[in-house]
Amino acid sequence: NIVMTQSPKSMSISVGDRVTMNCKASQNVGNNIAWYQQKPGQSPKLLIYYASNRYTGVPDRFTGGGYGTDFTLTINSVQAEDAAFYYCQRIYNSPFTFGSGTKLEIK
């Protein structure tokens, strides 16, 4: 089965900075990756699908990229409300495996 590895495990960023987090698939998954945001005490929210397609209503400061095995989620001009865990997920083919997550803290 494909393993999704996210890095770093955590990061601390100031408001207004740009941040990039990574997701690596153990096998080529094409562009079949989704990204989610989960704030403390809340359910996850879909941000990105097909690696770079922003879901409805997601602010354009969230940008996804990558293809094959290496993927990124970039947040431009981070806001305080972006403090959360971020998870990548393999989509399109089962198993729909999640990565272990990256915790984003705001200084």
Place this chain on the structure above:
Amino acid sequence: EVQLVESGGGLVQPGRSLKLSCAASGFTFSNYGMAWVRQAPTKGLEWVATISYDGSSTYYRDSVKGRFTISRDNAKSTLYLQMDSLRSEDTATYYCARAVWDYGSYVGFDYWGQGVMVTVSS
């Protein structure tokens, strides 16, 4: 407004069974695939199972195959997860989620319930 409300969680002994339900409203339930995703305390998300819009296709993670059964009742707009032979490692909050379908498969989960806690312990 799309709403997904899970129920049926609780404390159960290892080896016993539990059935979760997810009542859906605010959309045409029979048009969408659905999924269960779990999250152990302080851990990350773990996909459990997915079912097609009509129930004809089901998919499971390896660790629950043969123990868990996902099903749906489109007339009642309700999703189910029958969990048998429960283990301590099944302890988690279980979320139901609506699946986004595009060009032949599922490309994400766009609406999630608030989750229901399942604790497997003697």
